[in-house]
Amino acid sequence: MPTAAKPKLGPRRRPSQARARGTVEVLLTATARVLVRRGWAGTTTNHIAEAAGVSVGTLYEYFPGKDAMVHALVERHLARAEVELGAVIAEQASNLGALRLEPLARAMVDAMIGLHAEAPRLHRVLFEEVPHGPAVRRRVRALEERSASALAAALAVIPGVVVRDRVVAARLVVDMLEALTHRWVTDATQATLPPRRLADELVRMIVAYLGG
Amino acid sequence: MPTAAKPKLGPRRRPSQARARGTVEVLLTATARVLVRRGWAGTTTNHIAEAAGVSVGTLYEYFPGKDAMVHALVERHLARAEVELGAVIAEQASNLGALRLEPLARAMVDAMIGLHAEAPRLHRVLFEEVPHGPAVRRRVRALEERSASALAAALAVIPGVVVRDRVVAARLVVDMLEALTHRWVTDATQATLPPRRLADELVRMIVAYLGG
């Protein structure tokens, strides 16, 4: 660590040409691969550059450092999560009169499992090993908050929902969903419980908790 | 940051004199303090030694490196958790005829919150930042497994418990409990929900899920 750590997370050069955009992609893909293979602490910019078939110099042309690359990966994941979860709740909420608790719960559960199942090992490194600064932590919280808000709003119009505080309940549900999905999908030894079955149980838990 | 991933986790010299035993204590305490202040990546053996008022040489006399020290801290925590959770379930199970779901749930929730509330910031670093090897992961899983087994056994004799599979349900409850407690106690921004209130909701969720 030559100079004191200065958290530069933004991309350095906005890739304008098609070739450059391709390089960024290649670099991020390589980052993901190396992270999975060697873990956060074992990953170096040289590893990434080599895996990407690019020189370190080029890497630094596009990213101000290692942190920024990981951050880009995290950001990507969060953005996707936000879009998909939002879409799910919005879609459910759209059939207004017919909004029911169980279908909503199932839709959320499926979305969450899908989000985690795509790249579980990368996900584990990204959210368990990488030491995120407060900025990222706030970012994650905000995402959960928004999901919880959407859920809380939906709960208001679903008959049969009985909770002391809709907002609190919604946040607990979102957190629980995220945490359990993360654990079960992430942990390789968990093979005993098939995703289908996990989904059923999560739905049961949500419905039971909210449905009084 | 070398971190060449050579898993030397065991202690080096077993302290035989009282003075030495004291030194080990001082070192572990200092490790916890530094870990909280600077995070895993920012913690160095030199920092720890300095914080302990001891020379680096002494540190290496007792621990083969940073990893081993953190591991000792983790191990300590897990051991305590195992003892306390086990005691709680055993105690509940002892009033045989009168074993009821809600008191059991509340006892577990309280124990778990207590476990996390004692040193939340250290807990966060220890279980979120530190890159644990598979050995530790297995260790944690085993602990949860045992807790889940105890719970499953208790569920068998509680009237009114309706679940598809007692073992699966117990594991989900334990995981959920751990995950949510960790999140809410750990996260400083979460100040909005008082522990008492959190406990109530967790109990509600458990009872609802298990109680049909």
Added chain:
Amino acid sequence: MPTAAKPKLGPRRRPSQARARGTVEVLLTATARVLVRRGWAGTTTNHIAEAAGVSVGTLYEYFPGKDAMVHALVERHLARAEVELGAVIAEQASNLGALRLEPLARAMVDAMIGLHAEAPRLHRVLFEEVPHGPAVRRRVRALEERSASALAAALAVIPGVVVRDRVVAARLVVDMLEALTHRWVTDATQATLPPRRLADELVRMIVAYLGG
């Protein structure tokens, strides 16, 4: 002084650019210089890097450590020795009918003295102080063996050679030559005996021993 005896002797990065090849040269030259000035135990990678006018990082870019650098120096010396001694014997053996003992002996003696006289102080450190692993020892033995074989073959066609066992005699001659040359050229206090005179005596000894 760690010297944890992890035999990493091979080069690390094969220099591809001309600049890099120059750096390797500079590093080895500096190694020789420092070795002579401070001895094996007193030589550190930092000394070498400084003497080479290069940063430690660069040194480790090309060599995994002090041992490897010294090993490279040794290897270089052995390779040269092998080539030169081989050439001498081959040349003598080429004037087939006229192969005589004394000229052969003198040629070998001169070659050996030349080999040692070039850098006696470095030679001394390299072969007296440096703790060579069994690999290097075998390497040296093999070189001597080959020289001895060549000599043994030559002895077979020289008239007047009387020995019990040509191979044994050849090995003793080679060893003796190496050992005495090393001692006398290496030892600074030995100034009393001029090289010319030493050569004469060595030739006398060889001829007397082999010539019956």
Added chain:
Amino acid sequence: MPTAAKPKLGPRRRPSQARARGTVEVLLTATARVLVRRGWAGTTTNHIAEAAGVSVGTLYEYFPGKDAMVHALVERHLARAEVELGAVIAEQASNLGALRLEPLARAMVDAMIGLHAEAPRLHRVLFEEVPHGPAVRRRVRALEERSASALAAALAVIPGVVVRDRVVAARLVVDMLEALTHRWVTDATQATLPPRRLADELVRMIVAYLGG
């Protein structure tokens, strides 16, 4: 290396009691054992103390440091060598009228082989790995010088000895003897040539060289 190396080679406390003298012996024996097992660079005072079943503190009660211990071992060996070689030559020289070259040569060869054969592995470490200061080097030279002088004196009265310079010849013989014996006895792979046979060849070489 905490403080700058200050070559303290003499013993620290002259052991006056029997117990103390025993400790010194135990320490030196342990030093020899550890040197053989781990080589010079790998040997530490703590290793030695442990092998001796004594605390480091006690070690430093008797020796000012690691160098001094090795030095004591070397000194011991040299003293014995001096005595034995001197005795051999003196004995031969005593039967004045009948002093013959071959018996003298054989006696010297046997003595030298005996000297090396006793503890070849220790001998190798002591005289190949240990970086001796100039003092030790001078000491060794002086010993050889004295042996050479004694031999030169003997040569003067042996009929049939034909050399250009008796002193030079004597020194070369002593050096050759020492060097070849060291090589052949020291090198484990040398098993091919039995000591008896080696002795014969060395005698032949000496006699041939000196005997005209």
Added chain:
DNA sequence: CATGAATGAGTTTTCATTCAT
């Protein structure tokens, strides 16, 4: 006298980052 815990200067080694080509 013996003990062994403690010391800390000195080395090795890594890796994020720069910059001449």
Added chain:
DNA sequence: TATGAATGAAAACTCATTCAT
């Protein structure tokens, strides 16, 4: 733009030696 050799601050770790008990 791309390259990859070079950088060097910072971290890990050792071990000869001391000294309080």
